[in-house]
Amino acid sequence: MFHIKVLFSLTTHYFKVKDGGEKSVCVTFGFFFFVKAMAVLIVTENYLEFGLETGFTNFSDSAMQFLEKQGLESQGPVSKLTFKFFLAIFCSLIGAFLTFPGLRLAQMHLDALNLTTEKITQTLLHINFLAPLFMVLLWVKPITKDYIMNPPLGKESIPLMTEATFDTLRLWLIILLCALRLAMMRSHLQAYLNLAQKCVDQMKKEAGRISTVELQKMVARVFYYLCVIALQYVAPLIMLLHTTLLLKTLGNHSWGIYPESVSTLPVDNSLPSSSVHSELPSTDGKMKVTVTQITVALSSLKNIFTPLLFRGLLSFLTWWIAACLFSTSLFGLFYHQYLTVA
Template sequence: QEMNISVVWCLLVLAFAVKVLFSLTTHYFKVEDGGERSVCVTFGFFFFVKAMAILIVTENYLEFGLESGFSNFSESAMQFLEKQGLESQGPVSKLTFKLFLAVLCSLIGAFLTFPGLRLAQMHLDALNLATEKITQTLLHINFLAPLFMVLLWVKPITKDYIMNPPLGKESVPLMSEETFDTMRLWIVILLCALRLAMMRHHLQAYLNLAQKSVDQMKKEAGRISMVDLQKMVARVFYYLCVIALQYVAPLVMLLHTTLLLKTLGNYSWVIYPELNSDTPVENSLLPGSVYSESPPADGKMKVTVVQITMALGSLKNIFTPLLFRGLLSFLTWWIAACLFSTSLFGLFYHQYLTVA
């Protein structure tokens, strides 16, 4: 069984996206006069509490598969340790696992705070600039896209109505569970493509802040030098790179966690797969020939290859697709939830608090 090299590229892209958001967040912490530091810390604690509350919700409401994935991971790890002659109750307790997830979620929420707030402001400005109804509709769908993603994992709202639709006495599922999982992945990717397509409208709305500042200055009394006016206008254009990163980086994180979910979770891109093409969720052991073949004594390279293959096979049996399904489903859902929460707060702030 060969390793899918696309997993490495997705992990590298995720690492670079997180690094970019981390650099932008540390820049806000270096500002002493503004309140950006307090905003990041406040939202970080808010998302930590929110993550702890989400993690105690049962699978009947939020269908991540974390419980079954963690149980499978613990059982596989205990079996591996027993084969090595070690006695253990498991690699980590469920409480520690969820606490680690909550801390990770709080960091992700803190990183996505200002991208969400900025998106809300650009959304309002883009709506004011848009003249066509289709553009305004797409802007509204783009803003609500994270909410649609969040609802895809809310079992009573989506899956229960599709798998058990109220169509009289008989309950006929509209699609299979595998088809529903594939449709969910496609919907997330299509919404990410829509957000990427609407990027030009949002960046143009930000660039128009320079014109709005000049128009506002004309209404005020007093004079301003030409140099100060040029600096004020140029400041908007210089900051455009940061705005573009704040718009693209969360989108890249969301897209690549979805791709990792498809690959590591053994999902399929085919909406209606054949009956015999279903891939099993559990990873089986490597073929017996890998273990039974005894390479010659002088072939040190072959011995090393066999040892590495056996080690990778053991890791595959511990980190199963069931674990990756639960973990990556939760992370994908959480990124979308953070984006919508911060954007909704930013919309309320720019629409009401700033005016007041």
Template sequence: MVKILFSLTTHYFIVEDGGERSVCVTFGCFFFVKAMVILIVTESYLEFGLESGFSNFSESAMQFLEKQGLESRGPVSKLTFKLFLAVLCSLIGAFLTFPGLRLAQMHLDALNLATEKITQTLLHINFLAPLLMVLLWVKPITKDYIMNPPLGKESVPLMSEDTFDTMRLWIIILLCALRLAMMRSHLQAYLNLAQKCMDQMKKEAGRISTIDLQKMVARVFYYLCVIALQYVAPLVMVLHTTLLLKTLGNYSWGIYPESNSDTAVENNPLPSSLYSESPSVDGKMKVTVVQITMALGSLKNIFTPLLFRGLLSFLTWWIAACLFSTSLFGLFYHQYLTVA
């Protein structure tokens, strides 16, 4: 989906007359500064686990290099790691600029078309879904309040930390399912732009040919595929990072997480037959396979679940934050700055 968003964004840079290129560059710079500010916030406010994950990664990498007979202070410094992460965040923010702006316009049109209170409530929840995802990692608002709720003098936690992590994953999945369920309403709201354009043309003076009118209506329907991609792509990105967070972070879908007992490969002794004085060809192949397996086991000790938890939690939070920021700006733009 990142590749699809990249392909859609490149078309905005090809167009010479429009201002889409300037919008993408402006939001990219804005999200770069925002990412640098977020990365210096302490873990007591935003609980990603990036600091502990990077420290564990550096220590494991240094131990691995020392076993290989190499002296190193670490594969990469913390400043370089955060700078690279900020550049990645700025690219993600630039790719999600126009999906967020388009979502705001479709949200306003869908609210005007909705007649039932339930549908309007679901549309509001769907629009605020990225904000709810963002608040899940704000420690003073969610985790501290749930783990230590103000219930008098005694603090009785409502759930364990593992249960809270599982609940956070389930909330993201449910919010993504809601956004997928409201996709039809948003696409229908976009298709109604053709009728709005025709009503606007009726108020204008002058004549227009039938062919030009057909082209204008067809242009709306042809662009529907792009609108659907802009609506679905951020949803798939959030789902992808969430599922990766569950798998690589060793989380569980259940309320009571299962205990993972991973056995290191280096603890398993090699068969004595592999160390014969005159090994055969099959023996050499087995030795090579075992050496490769041990190398993969060493890499597994470097890229630990603690690192993946911090990195994927931050990326999931960042995608939701970018989508909400751009959609909030689009809501303000389409409601107050555009000429009716």
């Protein structure tokens, strides 16, 4: 995917710097997110409802049935522990890629709040900063789904909506929060550009003479780095939108608030051999056999990679991207507000 490639290129640039500490920061956050991903994957579905366990079980059972039909004895393509281990490694890479975008977002958030005097804009900036937290809470079952599906209204619990409607509202809320972040992009980029004025004011306070060439280089460095800042702001947003749209499509969700009931059971789309043979010329027997084998193989793969698997995996990845963005931006907020010297 293009956005992952962009974040990977930006991260490799930090590793090429010899004297800076960016490499250590990326490695440290990578190990931190690896441990965090392992801890999250242990949590049961009663607290974090991704559907990952159900999707993996369905995938493993379907793969075993497919291998048995092929005459192969197997306990499954991969064990659950191995699957979670490689998923945790992938999550640690995503967390390392999102480290500096989150740290930069925290700095721009503080600068944008200092530059803004309107209450509405400040409120939108706060909502924009807390948007990943809202996305994270959407999959915490005791906080959101239990209260929405079965609200405590006296002795009787009347569900406000169905599970399909809740899934649809969750997708729409993520897209609206992403649209808000895109709308607030101008304020954040302008806050970054004002760093040039801050640097000029800081240099004026220092003792000694400052040449005009050094002053121009310092200002130009801020403006030239604006493209990197824009990529760090937009790339995680595109990644989040990409996983959300894939979750809607591959997870068999709907955009309607009251979607029609869709069966999640795997559908046997394998065509009978007679129908395939009737559509082809009877003279070419080898071609008939090849087309039949390809048709059966494709239908079998469709039964293995079901919407249950994609729904669980993409729900977890969407939640993980939002959790990484909020974790890094929260650490950046603490660092720039309390640990840096003004």
